[in-house]
Amino acid sequence: MTQTKASPDIAAGRLPQEAYADNFSDLHPLLEPHEAQVEADRCYFCYDAPCMQACPTSIDIPQFIRQISTGNPTGSAKTIFDQNILGGMCARVCPTETLCEQVCVRETAEGKPVQIGQLQRYATDHYMAENDTTPFTRGAPTGKKIAVVGAGPAGLACAHRLSVHGHDVTLFDAKEKAGGLNEYGIASYKSVDNFAAREVEFVLSIGGIELKSGQRLGDNLDLAELRASYDAVFLSIGLGGVNALGLENEDKSGSIDAVDYIADLRQADDLSKLAVGRNVVVIGGGMTAVDIAVQTKLLGAEDVTIAYRRGQDRMNASDFEQQLAQTNGVKILTWAQPKSLVAENGSISAIELERTEDQNGSLTGTGEVITLPADMVFKAVGQTLVQTDLGGALTLEKGRIVVDADRKTSLDDVWAGGDCVAGGEDLTVAAVEDGKVAAEAINAALSA
Template identity: 65%
Template sequence: MERLGNGIEAGRLTPAEYAANFADLHPRLDKHEALVAADRCYFCYDAPCMTACPTAIDIPLFIRQISTGNPLGSAKTIFDQNILGGMCARVCPTETLCEQACVRNTAEDRPVEIGKLQRYSTDIAMQENRQFYRRAAPTGKTIVVVGAGPAGLAAAHRLALHGHAVVILDAREKAGGLNEYGIATYKAVEDFAQREVAYITAIGGIEIRNGQMLGRDFSLSDLTANYDAIFLGMGLTGVNGLGIEGEDLAGVEDAVDFIAALRQARDKSAVPIGRRVVVLGGGMTAIDAAIQAKLLGAEEVTICYRRGKENMNASGYEQDLAKANGVIIRHWLAPKSILGQDGKVAGIEVEYTAMRDGQLIGTGETGVLAADQIMKAIGQSFSASGLGALQFSKGKIAVDTEGRTSLERVWAGGDCTGIGEDLTVSAAAQGRDAAESITRAFAAALQPATAVA
């Protein structure tokens, strides 16, 4: 057993336990299960589920296609709107989007399992490598996409579909962005993120160059000088700090780094975890980190959130999933200082909080939680390095409804813009829509000027 610190160890479980703990959270429906699930859909004419989907997939249509034995047609209906429909079927918070809007979602009934049905169709299409799209004739235009995450991949595919050549520059060793590095391992097993990248780029005309970081290897001005248009979809690259004493102690780490390392680990038994783990935050990153800490063999995992349950960004379903895995969620606690012994984490001092006159305040009452590992999941920040004179809004790239930035020939989408929700499906929609805007801009430039009387 490898010991890396005060209670932080690898190999806490047996191989069988690791395999069971990190198996697919929701295995794909079989044909009979899919037909039964599809039969529950009312095929509403006004489709509130479709309105709730950020990519506006025609949900009643794709479910009807499943019910008539046409899963490939169903997959095309999904991919027409969202080429990342396979991953979205796995990670979308359907309980707060399409399934929440389902007319069957009542106290007496349960919603149609839209996410599982979407996975059923898209998995079949990808497994058979069924490609539905053929590139248009080459336009002679080359667009550079910065970031190979959901927004960048969606933009690249739609641009390639229209006949443009696309070069994707990504800082990581693998493409995929958060789909590859930022979600819980059990949500996308068997290297699905890379299989999806391969499926998307199979359309042709897309080149991915890894290890290329904006602000280090190139700047925005470099790109404007060499490409016909630019799409920025690099997401968030920084992690917010706590700004408290003890943050630099051994055993304190960023939850996003923990999740990324776990996803890239071929052998889960080699990933060290503490005996008592405290996760700070209330979003999906905090939930994913906490659950996986427990699955790695941590004896006690506690999420500390400074506000109430109703304020947590993580959905109720995800919170319940954490509790079902033995995670303790404590509200109205803010980190005050991290306590150490011999340079390593020994515990965390927290302060009880409350809302007064609409403001979150510390009450002055404190307590201490024993811990040998602390994970920070209090949000990520955007780095503007290499972006020059681009305009920003609330610390992120300012864009209009089509993704156009303040600079000519530069578009942006995804988490780096701060519009919409921080979801894979939202990023995919923004990348797709920006690609359409870029194509319209090219077409407008080819049109003769309108005569003015």
């Protein structure tokens, strides 16, 4: 049994001041023009491009890469934005290694795909540096009004496409800043230089979109009232609840929701003032688990462990993300599930983990217990829809909103997209596609 401490060792300023800027610098710096040219020339420009089929937003990847290779990054960006108006952020955060790059012919032939994500960023960053507005013109006013609730990727994509069609959009968001998880939920080293906020301004530059912050469904927004006041409603409210571990002492200091801490980190003006434990344990196996683990390590935590209840091959985090964690000194402990949280003097001091095994497809505990010292235990075991916000008006499945292929809900005038809908992928690019598809369906319904 590992000895526990009488008090937590949580402190700010664990590193020299200059270390923070270095640790949280851009994970993938922007390609230089020559580098982009060389990389673009590696593309075979496949006619029946598997990369395009693997892209949730169906960007014409061979076309935008060919435009880069011919010295036309502006045209390349327009090709990207035509299908994905948040192409800049998606180039930074998409797990391209499991999407377009995984099926790249270069990858299957020689194990080295064309760096599609990096090329997409090269084009979109070039365009946004040269232009203050999107390459789209707002359509003639239709007189129709749509309420978009949630200014994350799905909401922004939906609002922009609706504005292109000439509809007036009111974009509501619960937070002070728009952007959703792009602003509050991703690792800081994936999106530097306030890019999320700049992209929001870029999207809103189309005009015809009024942003109202501090507006939360179930609080000062009511779905029935929105339906009565607007011609259509699009819900992109995300998942506001966090799954609990269901353990004693979970309410004690040091037991923390990973998404909340990441949001604090993303909004911090001075990372040296953000307190972090010396010993950190993260419960979970997805992207959020990796994001919080790596970032606490970069903040100066000495020992960081991700504990996951199944094998490493079952983790939702991609191989690249797992390798990123390990190369930053994060340990990945598999086949271990939380059994109890140890607390002393009102604070977490350790966590007990039970070894698990797979018995005919069923996860069971073995009875063997491991104890790890922990000043902080981060919960990254998924988020849930706050169903009370919907007032029981919509059909749900497994705690998420049921939608059809057009992202229409069980109500004729309400559509939904992003993390809050059933059967979707928890990816920024998938949320953008939801918003785009819903906008086209709303436009068709209002034009009938």
